[in-house]
Amino acid sequence: MGFFTGCARLLLITFNFIFWLSGAAILGVGIWILVDPNMKDYMDVIKDASNDDEFLKTAAYILIGFGAFVFLVGFSGCCGAIRSSKCLLAFYIFFLLVVFAGELAAGIYVAVFKNDINSKLNQGLAESIKKNYKDKLTTAWDSVQVELKCCGGNSYKDYENSTWANETGSVIPDSCCTQNATGQPENLEGCKKLLGGTYYEKGCKDALENWINSHSAILIGVGCGIAALEIIGLICAICFCRNIDREKYSSN
Structure with missing residues (x-):
């Protein structure tokens, strides 16, 4: 039994x-999502278009919390294994179940909100541009359009009759104009009025949906991978506890 x-x-x-x-x-994954330089601008646009909370940030905070908690769980497991302590191993098994339940909840949360937000972007992005491009979301939208190489929600036509277009007389903003090798738009004034230069004709909806899906997949994938490890840990801990009992019974 000792073997x-x-x-x-x-x-x-x-x-x-x-x-x-x-x-x-x-x-690492949780912190990466929070410090991603494009994260804030993308989420500001998505939040304004969907009227939903920043679900990716919430999921990232959950991952960070459970990532820190994993160190405590691992410590309990190692101490329980080294000292052959059923008490520590019982705490270890309980903590594993808590982490497993938390990751499962985070995965469900991301999956549900991802699908809900994607369904709202079609109309919401156009409304966000018409109402808020000139005010609080100018920088966020400019960042999204430059980084994703797109213009507007469904297309550049979302700027028609927007508050910004009516006040400036331009058709599309600078960030919709394609850039040359130096990072500057060519024929900027002509591009802004669609009288010359080139611009991004496709909208940002598909690119934003792809961004949401890719980041959500990373969160869900990490959660599923760790959950599989936790199942192995549960099996090892339970087998070790049973062997402790058998060894003690055999020695008596």
Whole structure:
């Protein structure tokens, strides 16, 4: 029995080392989403168009919280394995279940809100431009259009009869004009009135949806990967606890 107990202990310690690394991965993904330089501008536009909370940021905060919690879970597992303590292992199993439930909830949250927001972007982006481009979202929309190489929500025509167009007399903003090798638009004045120069004819809706889907897939993928590891950890911990009982029974 000592051989099997030793193997179970080694497996549990090895798993917890991998689990610690996964905690660092969770933290890294969550922080990356929050510090992505385009994150704020993209989410400002999406939030204004969909009237929904910043679900990606919320999910990222959840990942960061659970990533930090994973270090505590791993510590309990290692101590329980080294000391053959059923009490510590019981805490470890409980913590694993808590992390698993939290990641499952975060995954469901992202999937539900992703589909809901995508369904609202078609009309919402055009309304966002017509009402808010001149005011609070000018910088955000300019950043989205330059980075994603697009113009407007569904197309550049979303700027027609907008508050900004009526006040400036331009048809499209500078950020819709294509840039040359130096990063400057060619024939800017002509481009803004569609009288010369080139501009982005496609809208930003598809590009924003792709951005949402790619970031959501990363969050869900990381959560599923860690959940699979946690199932292995649960099995190792339960087997180790059973071997402890058998070893004690055999020694008596």
